[in-house]
Amino acid sequence: MATQHDIALTRALTGIPGPLPPSGVIHVSFPHASRFTIVGNHLAQHDGLSLTAIGIGVHIQSLPAGSRVGIKALTARFAEGETTIAAALRELETHGYLYRTRARLANGRLTTRTVFCDQPDALLRGGAVAPVAVEPTAVPPVAVELVPVRPVAVELAAVEPRPVMTPAVPAPAPAPAPTPVPQEAPPPVRVPSRIAPKPPRRPLPQPRELTPELHRAASALLADLRRHAPELVLSEDDVEELAPGAAAWLERGAHPDAIRHALTTELPQPPKYPAKIVRHRLAALLPPPLPGSSDLAPVRRTPATPFQTCEGCDRAFRSPDPGHCRDCRGQYWEAA
Template identity: 70%
Template structure:
């Protein structure tokens, strides 16, 4: 088998046009017809990237859209370790080939999107147009439909010993590329749109302030991740007051602030602020000219301690402060 391969290789080398180089690599180029990727020399011959980063960049560029290219997926695919692959990904990010962005979905969750750019210099210049052509296979067209048959001409006798002429090959139809609108890639230096400010009530009454503070402080009862500091609660009170002023029920506000939280939420106060701003309901029709709604003060009911039967104020039954401290020390 090895002899056959060497013979085929020798025959292929003899068919190369021009003289062969006396040293260095010899390219035996066989055109690809399927499953190939066009890679620029700026990546394959990059002078500042490591060989691992170049190979990883070529691999990622050859993958179809939607393939996972996270560190865990690449470690499971290749023999290189996590540190080597992480370092190669950072090299590609440094030179603009790889971009990892945190994007917020409509439900408030944060996800990481990975973008690989085959020509980062064009993106940095600004105004780069990305086209995504799709090749549509075309069935072979009969020869009779490509060109009409010509009338037979006079028969010319070939001289003896002349080589026979090979029949002309059938014309190959050109693949039709589907037209797509150009996709504009935003420049990395483009200014970001300003963030919307936190909603403000028309009048922050003491009743609204107390109700909004109690609602924000009690969010951790419904979502243990939303533990807000006193400073954050004081900052977010106007946003909740604007919801209450628009006659939003406290249960509806809690549901909007605690449903489908990203795991784990790194910045609970920022999540609450974003949802208070982005999900603010419109005022009810006909209430724009009404005076501000004065809500009843929040009254915390009395509860009897399940352990010592002493009375204490809390929204739900349980233990008083002294019993909670003793149970915590005992545990």
């Protein structure tokens, strides 16, 4: 089988016009008749996207409308894990190729609407949306028989014109033009703008009292992160700026191993801004203060008044002591 491929490749290379390049890739191209997708070089050669993001973007663009392109669906289709695919989808969102919004259906349920734009720059310029491309289908040529048309000579005899008397008939009134029926335009697809203002980020947590011992322990914890996650290399300025946030965690009783696990688990690949990742996690994942002993004490309930059986009518009533119910006591008082 390999020999047949080698022979076919040799024949294809001999058919390429011009001299072959001494190094680099050589393209052997054949026209596609079906099952092909047009992909722009701005995506296939994007210098800001990872190879995984480019591959997933090309795969999504080749799928028909309505296909599932969530993290679970792509993980079941490819060998990459959920973390890698989630990071690639975030890259496509950052560069404007992918938009994911929450929409409410007619039955009240929420669903995630995914929109893929094959040209983000054209979307920002307000360009017209092209119709959905349909794969061309090979149609066999139809033979058409051409029949020559012979000119026919017509001889007109000279006829003297005679006046013809026609009665005057009023011209018919023009028929009214049909009223155009307005057609409802399809609702536009709302795509979130990339230039919309972003919500303000959460402030870095601060401890109640930043003692020298607490500041030293927080700085050592942040500087030691690169031993557990080589991607999280923080500069001295970053450690000095983020030390109050880690000190707030230590002040609230968080164990250093728990803080390290929260800051180094499931990092985006590749992490372009390690200091921003650590700052976001220190602010977003801050645990609450430990409750005091009084907060954990069980709630004391007031004992309920027990039921008693009336000695006169056997009716049940609530009373700390046995005796008669209210009605029986009233009857006894009236008799007395």
